Amino acid sequence: MSDKKLDHHIENNSDYKGLKVNKGIPQPESVNNESVKRFLKKSRKLLTTQQYVEGILRGDITVLSKAVTLVESANEKHQKLAQEIISECLPYSGKSIRIGITGVPGVGKSTFIEALGSYLTNKGKKLAVLAIDPSSQNTKGSILGDKTRMEELAGNKNAYIRPSPSAGSLGGVARKTREIIILCEAAGFNHIFIETVGVGQSETAVHSMTDFFLLLMLAGAGDELQGIKRGIMEMADVIAINKADGNNVEKAQMARVQYQNAIHLFPKKGSGWTPNVLTCSAVKNEGISDIWEQIETYKIQTKNNGYFSEKRNRQAIYWMHETIEEQLKRNFYSHPEIKKKLNDLEKDVLNDKKSSFTAAWDLLDRFSKLK
Numbered sequence: 001m002s003d004k005k006l007d008h009h010i011e012n013n014s015d016y017k018g019l020k021v022n023k024g025i026p027q028p029e030s031v032n033n034e035s036v037k038r039f040l041k042k043s044r045k046l047l048t049t050q051q052y053v054e055g056i057l058r059g060d061i062t063v064l065s066k067a068v069t070l071v072e073s074a075n076e077k078h079q080k081l082a083q084e085i086i087s088e089c090l091p092y093s094g095k096s097i098r099i100g101i102t103g104v105p106g107v108g109k110s111t112f113i114e115a116l117g118s119y120l121t122n123k124g125k126k127l128a129v130l131a132i133d134p135s136s137q138n139t140k141g142s143i144l145g146d147k148t149r150m151e152e153l154a155g156n157k158n159a160y161i162r163p164s165p166s167a168g169s170l171g172g173v174a175r176k177t178r179e180i181i182i183l184c185e186a187a188g189f190n191h192i193f194i195e196t197v198g199v200g201q202s203e204t205a206v207h208s209m210t211d212f213f214l215l216l217m218l219a220g221a222g223d224e225l226q227g228i229k230r231g232i233m234e235m236a237d238v239i240a241i242n243k244a245d246g247n248n249v250e251k252a253q254m255a256r257v258q259y260q261n262a263i264h265l266f267p268k269k270g271s272g273w274t275p276n277v278l279t280c281s282a283v284k285n286e287g288i289s290d291i292w293e294q295i296e297t298y299k300i301q302t303k304n305n306g307y308f309s310e311k312r313n314r315q316a317i318y319w320m321h322e323t324i325e326e327q328l329k330r331n332f333y334s335h336p337e338i339k340k341k342l343n344d345l346e347k348d349v350l351n352d353k354k355s356s357f358t359a360a361w362d363l364l365d366r367f368s369k370l371k
Contacts, residue, residue: 053088089186100206103216112282114150121158128189129161174205219251244279252279271307
């Protein structure tokens with residue numbers, strides 16, 4: 001190979017026959033680095049607690065989003081500020097109806113939420129859509145896709161869509177979602193939808209922070225799903241069979257009768273409410289107003305019999321205990337002494353030198369003596 005170097009392009013070496021790459025002209029920097037640094041510094045600058053609160057109370061979506069980011073942050077400084085903001089906003093919260101929405105994958109949750117959400121916003125209501133996605137700790141934010149599927153709602157000035165944090169335990173994500181509800185209510189959103197993506201433990205978390213639980217179903221779902229449905233069906237205040245359109249209308253009506261009969265076998269609810277099964281087509285916007293009428297009727301009935309406020313009080317106490325447990329767990333695993341000892345004890349357990357339970361008690365005993 002010739003050592004003669006024509007320019008910085010290796011293709012111009014004599015060994016590359018028939019190739020000629022002209023030397024490019026020097027390019028200026030695409031951006032001013034100093035300007036970028038100043039912009040980033042400015043964008044990272046935190047507001048005061050009062051500035052956040054004032055922005056939220058006047059319905060400033062930008063300030064609300066920044067406050068939500070603080071709630072989701074693991075940074076200790078951000079968490080302290082977030083708790084101050086939540087405390088200040090608390091007296092202005094609680095004036096909404098919180099609706100949990102769940103259903104098996106493919107049931108059409110995004111389309112349904114957009115249809116029901118548009119129905120409300122067209123009436124001048126303000127809606128916040130929050131999401132709890134336990135799978136997000138593996139997929140790093142798969143729920144973000146829902147925002148792109150709800151294009152009409154995402155562009156609506158009366159709607160605010162916020163996906164769940166992209167990682168963390170279900171308990172942690174759920175607690176943060178409950179805190180975000182407080183901020184959204186203080187910002188004037190009088191209707192809150194909490195959506196759960198999967199089927200399982202996340203439904204329990206959503207049920208523990210909502211006033212009304214809506215289960216979306218499909219007609220003709222196989223028997224293999226029945227085990228999953230049973231526990232969730234017992235939590236539901238209304239079951240809506242979606243995609244009741246075209247050739248599926250008759251199947252949906254048959255499924256409605258079957259589910260209605262099944263509901264009567266469940267224990268009576270403490271709310272005094274008897275769940276109904278309805279059919280709808282989110283794509284064709286059919287049956288949406290009937291579902292909303294059920295939610296309104298439920299709200300009036302449970303407010304009149306005192307169950308609405310009683311349930312919220314129980315939920316507030318539940319989340320206090322959940323937060324204590326979560327913080328204790330975080331403090332335990334993040335303590336340097338515990339982290340150091342944990343490795344040794346894990347080896348002892350693997351080598352059958354200690355039982356799992358003895359090792360756990362050793363760690364807990366050590367932690368209780370640490371200051």
